[in-house]
Amino acid sequence: MSTTNLQFMLASLLGAEHASQLSDLLQIPESTLRPRSDKVSRIEIAQALNMLLFEKLLKAVPQGNDYVQDSVRAGNKIRFDHGALRTVLGISTGTLPAGEAAFTRILRPLGYHVNGVYPLQRISMTGRAYAHEDDPEEIAQFFLSELHPHQFSHAFQATVNKVLSTSQDPIDSHSARLLQQLAADKALPLTDALALLPVLVRCFDRQHALPSVAEYRILLAESAEMAWISTEGNAFNHATDRVAHVEQVADAQRALGRSIKDKIEVSRNGRVRQTAFRASMVSRPMLDDNGQLVDMQVPGSFYEFISRDRYLDETSQTSKLDLTFDSGNAQGIFKMTASAEAAPNPANA
Incomplete structure (x- = not known):
């Protein structure tokens, strides 16, 4: 029998064995391990969501999953630092709120607040870090970025509008009311939390129809980031493992033959260091110029590593973990999804 709300929620959603396997992968903050009760706090719901999203990312990134399994076999647990996702501002997004608004309506009721704003001028985006108010050092942050289409050509903007206008909002009226209740009470009845969590997980996915090959190439010509959004939507672009020495991890993964970034990205203050595996290639069906479906190989998500100094x-004269990000680091890491041109799958060409 699950002894904490977190364990009970995961077991209810995944099954007991599956939930136990997921819990074995991750270092779970003590602040989220609260005894079973009929009410669940926002921090417990946030942790459950983070764990479900982390597992979803691993299913999409084989190299990341291999690394995690290696770590578990070695007796280590992953310290989930942050997940990153991309949105688009100032354009028609169907019934889905545009830009970060699609996710602030989720993050704020869960207890997150903006912990930093990062201009990403080279890629015409703005990044915002969201940290949890109740346990900022231990609960995974969200790095939420918005692309600014108006900084690109008219043809690009028209294509973005056409692709994203098909978006459907996964949050129904009942789920919206539960989020409002969570924001007001900082807790939900357990049954409501269990109903809400699968809906929140679905928000981290593509909500619009796939582009055509021609549309994809128009987007790719001006923005690898927008091309990625067109096929992957609001899925986690990457999930990040907080490690003690990112340089040692990079060397070890390189020695295993895994495609890790050559360079370590170092923040201007020197306290935050990051690197990542190259994005997994995924197959997405798109219509070609003849109206025929072809499977296109495009960059998917990736797995990242970060070291943070105190x-x-x-x-306050207290020791703190540097939870900040760095615009230069972020733009360097974002290149991991621009490492390969899209191409037809040879098996379907």
């Missing part, structure tokens, strides 16, 4: 906060 520092002395001069205001």
